Amino acid sequence: MAYLRLSQIPPTEEALVEARHMLGLDRSFPVQYFTWLGKALRLDFGRSYVTGKPVLDEILYYLPATLLLTGVSLLLTLVVSVPLGVLAALYKDRIPDQLTRAFAFFGVSIPSFWLGFLLVYLFSVRLGWLPALGRGGAAHMILPAITLSLMSISINIRFFRASVLENLHHRFVLYARARGVPERRVVGRHIFRNSLIPIVTAVGMHLGELFGGSVVVENVFAWPGVGRYAVTSIFNRDYPVLQCFLLLMTGIFVLCNLGVDVLYAWLDPRIRFGGEEQP
Amino acid sequence: MTLLRTLLSGRTTRLAFVAACAVLLVALFAPLLSSWDPDDIDLSQKLQAPSREHLLGTDHLGRDVLARLLHGARASLGSVAVIVAAILLLSLSVGSVAGYAGGMVDAFLMRLCDTFLTFPTFILAMFLIGILGAGMTNVILAIVCTHWAWYARIIRGLVLSLKTREHVLAARVAGTGQFRLVMRHILPGVLPQILVLATLDIGHMMLHVSGLSFLGLGVQPPTAEWGVMINDARQYIWTQPQLLFYPGLAIFVTVMAFNLLGDGLRDALDPVGETGGWGK
Numbered sequence: 001m002a003y004l005r006l007s008q009i010p011p012t013e014e015a016l017v018e019a020r021h022m023l024g025l026d027r028s029f030p031v032q033y034f035t036w037l038g039k040a041l042r043l044d045f046g047r048s049y050v051t052g053k054p055v056l057d058e059i060l061y062y063l064p065a066t067l068l069l070t071g072v073s074l075l076l077t078l079v080v081s082v083p084l085g086v087l088a089a090l091y092k093d094r095i096p097d098q099l100t101r102a103f104a105f106f107g108v109s110i111p112s113f114w115l116g117f118l119l120v121y122l123f124s125v126r127l128g129w130l131p132a133l134g135r136g137g138a139a140h141m142i143l144p145a146i147t148l149s150l151m152s153i154s155i156n157i158r159f160f161r162a163s164v165l166e167n168l169h170h171r172f173v174l175y176a177r178a179r180g181v182p183e184r185r186v187v188g189r190h191i192f193r194n195s196l197i198p199i200v201t202a203v204g205m206h207l208g209e210l211f212g213g214s215v216v217v218e219n220v221f222a223w224p225g226v227g228r229y230a231v232t233s234i235f236n237r238d239y240p241v242l243q244c245f246l247l248l249m250t251g252i253f254v255l256c257n258l259g260v261d262v263l264y265a266w267l268d269p270r271i272r273f274g275g276e277e278q279p
Numbered sequence: 280m281t282l283l284r285t286l287l288s289g290r291t292t293r294l295a296f297v298a299a300c301a302v303l304l305v306a307l308f309a310p311l312l313s314s315w316d317p318d319d320i321d322l323s324q325k326l327q328a329p330s331r332e333h334l335l336g337t338d339h340l341g342r343d344v345l346a347r348l349l350h351g352a353r354a355s356l357g358s359v360a361v362i363v364a365a366i367l368l369l370s371l372s373v374g375s376v377a378g379y380a381g382g383m384v385d386a387f388l389m390r391l392c393d394t395f396l397t398f399p400t401f402i403l404a405m406f407l408i409g410i411l412g413a414g415m416t417n418v419i420l421a422i423v424c425t426h427w428a429w430y431a432r433i434i435r436g437l438v439l440s441l442k443t444r445e446h447v448l449a450a451r452v453a454g455t456g457q458f459r460l461v462m463r464h465i466l467p468g469v470l471p472q473i474l475v476l477a478t479l480d481i482g483h484m485m486l487h488v489s490g491l492s493f494l495g496l497g498v499q500p501p502t503a504e505w506g507v508m509i510n511d512a513r514q515y516i517w518t519q520p521q522l523l524f525y526p527g528l529a530i531f532v533t534v535m536a537f538n539l540l541g542d543g544l545r546d547a548l549d550p551v552g553e554t555g556g557w558g559k
Contacts, residue, residue, distance in 0.1 A: 109482060117523050215405070231495075
């Protein structure tokens with residue numbers, strides 16, 4: 001059926017009925033759902049309506065590109081936003097803080113797909129330094145990763161700045177200074193480590209947004225990942241692909257939240273030992 | 280009025296306020312501002328450079344770019360207005376009932392909120408659009424579904440703290456009915472903070488709407504919308520980059536204006552809560 005849609009031939013009535021029967025679309029929704037669920041538990045997600053290949057194979061074929069893109073973007077986010085956030089907090093209201101905040105403000109307001117095209121225009125069309133589209137070596141990675149991570153960088157700078165500011169005036173910081181702990185150690189051990197807890201939540205929550213954002217970025221840069229594949233499958237009404245994609249994304253999201261909880265316990269012994277928070 | 284004065288005392292916020300008002304006016308009076316019909320196709324005039332007739336030139340179907348930009352403001356602001364109204368309606372009713380009633384009702388409504396809080400916006404949007412088909416209604420539905428629960432939770436918290444205030448207790452002793460009590464004595468205390476939150480979120484919602492429209496999942500062509508315009512223009516990046524540039528700039532400026540305005544509003548309402556803000 002999808003083949004007929006793609007080839008623009010109007011299907012006959014009989015062909016439609018036959019195709020519906022073959023795909024099980026003539027049965028009631030609950031029956032369809034439980035059939036799908038039963039098979040999905042055995043990792044059988046059916047076959048794509050368009051290519052006829054098993055959906056899981058197709059998704060797994062596209063997944064590494066997406067994981068690579070989001071992974072590099074997450075790394076970039078952390079590498080850029082953590083130092084900038086600390087810098088902004090330590091120099092609150094002075095020039096480093098103002099510059100960082102202006103940058104972060106810019107970052108949350110710019111639409112990622114437009115930023116992508118601006119970067120392509122500047123670096124590929126005008127300067128010819130970097131490839132515009134597709135996947136290849138490390139050079140292909142640069143523009144998509146910047147595009148995807150700018151929003152997260154901006155939001156996390158803000159989170160991290162607030163988190164450090166909150167810890168700056170705790171009594172244990174004052175005490176550490178009073179007993180002569182060197183400033184670097186005060187910032188590193190006492191302020192930084194305590195500020196990590198909120199940012200772990202922020203990053204964990206953000207991973208879901210990164211995967212969502214990668215759908216847009218993959219489409220801008222013709223990056224061969226699951227996001228682009230899923231959008232195509234929406235247009236083709238390729239439901240088995242879409243179902244598998246959504247299940248995968250939800251799974252990744254749940255895993256991230258679990259990861260956050262585990263990291264929490266590692267960072268904060270108060271949570272690990274289930275004790276009451278000390279005032 | 281004093282609030283407005285505090286709000287407009289900052290230079291950036293004043294600028295943002297003017298910009299946001301300008302976009303609003305453009306959205307309201309778009310047909311009067313340009314003599315061209317944004318959907319008027321004229322293939323003999325396609326991809327024209329800016330001229331006196333077409334101030335920003337024409338796109339690949341000969342449509343006037345300026346007219347499409349002006350009309351695009353309607354799609355963006357219109358959808359966001361519907362989204363914000365729906366979110367406020369839903370979250371105010373759920374949040375105030377949960378906060379005021381407490382007990383089992385509260386527990387049930389809050390678990391419901393938790394369920395909605397788990398979905399990332401973009402993934403839920405793709406899910407709804409995949410099942411119900413592409414279109415603005417489904418985008419609006421998806422954004423409302425993923426955002427209202429945050430608001431409901433905050434409103435519940437505010438209602439909880441207001442419930443035991445003296446003026447509410449006094450009204451209760453005086454025999455005010457429950458509905459009236461919530462409407463007259465509790466909600467007025469909740470509303471300003473919620474409006475600030477909503478303003479802070481407008482920019483982010485616009486980015487979602489135009490992002491999905493860019494993918495072809497939201498507003499459908501030929502409707503003039505900034506995301507749709509960028510998608511239309513993407514194949515002309517080598518020859519006509521300005522077609523990509525203008526709509527993106529429009530989104531960027533509008534989103535920035537609303538973000539700055541939201542920040543200004545928050546600072547004006549809550550000058551002490553500095554740590555979380557972008558500052559002035």
